[in-house]
Amino acid sequence: MAVPIIQQIRVGAYILKQKLKGVQRFPLVLMLEPLFRCNLACVGCGKIDYPESILNRRLSPEECFKAVEECGTPMVSIPGGEPLLHKEIVEIVEGLVARKKFIYLCTNALLLKKKLHLFKPSPYLTLSVHLDGLKEEHDHSVSQEGVFDRAVEAIKEAVGRGFRVTVNCTLFTANAVPERVAAFLDYVNELGVESVTMSPGYAYERAPVQDQFLGRRQTKELFRNLFRLGKKSAKKWAFNQSSLYLDFLAGNQEYECTPWGMPTRNVFGWQRPCYLLGEGYASSFKELIETTDWDAYGTGKYEKCANCMVHSGYEATAVIDTMKHPIRALKVMLKGVDTESPMAPEISLDKQRPAEYVFEKQVKSFVDSDGEKTSRKANVG
Secondary structure: OOOOHHHHHHHHHHHHHHHHOOOOOOOOEEEEOOOOOOOOOOOOOOOOOOOHHHHOOOOOHHHHHHHHHHHOOOEEEEOOOOHHHOOOHHHHHHHHHHOOOEEEEEEOOOOHHHHHHHOOOOOOEEEEEEOOOOHHHHHHHOOOOOHHHHHHHHHHHHHHOOOEEEEEEEEOOOOOOHHHHHHHHHHHHHOOOOEEEEEEOOOOOOOOOOOOOOOHHHHHHHHHHHHHHHHHOOOOOOEOOOHHHHHHHOOOOOOOOOHHHOOEEEOOEEEEEOOOOEEEEEOOHHHHHHHOOHHHOOOOOEHHHOOOOOHHHHHHHHHHHHHHOHHHHHHHHHHOOOOOOOOOOOOOOOOOEOOOOOHHHHHHHHHHHHHHHHHHHHHHO
16 A cells, blocks of 8 residues: 555544544545546546536535535545646645645546646645556547557656656456556556556446446456466555455455445535435535435445445445454555455345436436526526
């Protein structure tokens, strides 16, 4: 795990404080989506399928700062869409850094080299660059040739200028070949980045290609095979993830997700129940925590969650478990992930409730709301 000591201490102290206060549900990372618009159309993305009126929406810097203050988490991830398309992204980042929040600015890097001079290196700012494998796999994933080369060029420039840089890699059936993933990790190691975040892709219902998402068993077999190769590699892979989450990916932990661990604030409000599922919105973080039916979601409870092993749902579980069992986590970190023992039992899907498809209804309500606002402004004018 390659996370700076200062960040580990701050996050550990935050978690301990919540536990001492008896807080049952608290966030670990705020997923702050200031816009949905993107300059790519990736085959596994379920975030950009909105009408123009919604893609044109933006969170203001003030809304972003308020969201961070509401939930109180020490870490903020800024995904999208593509955050670098936001005209006020520099103000947002600088404001959060001034608040001493650990920021992960997620980007596909198409605009990174052009806009890098606008940002200042800081221990509180990490540029998280999206790379779904080596050139062939990544360009296929983003449905555009040449993106890998531009991203690598931007990474080298950012590292050279002293920025903290990580790589965010999502795995699908097309790029889930252990030998190729191992080669990718070896390659990334040479770029001088701080670490890699790896996760299986979530089966977004609106993703344009649906036959590319890994099942839970496929994910576990993939990571077992990958970690076997890692033990033979001459290069040490650095992951921006807890050792117990990596252990979970390899099938050694029987975790349930912690959907409130990485809550999402976007242009609609606070998304229920998590970053991956949008099935309603709350007007405040307090309302999100207190009124969401958390027991209705998760693998074994809801059909849409059946195959999910994504870090946005399970990393918080693993981190909290690390605080409870530090010796177990230390053993995994020192010895590596077990790739030979029997896997932990699978969660039964027999009692999961069927999926509800509410996207179209939600979008219509937001579009209608935009129309009413426009009409009122015209009448006032």
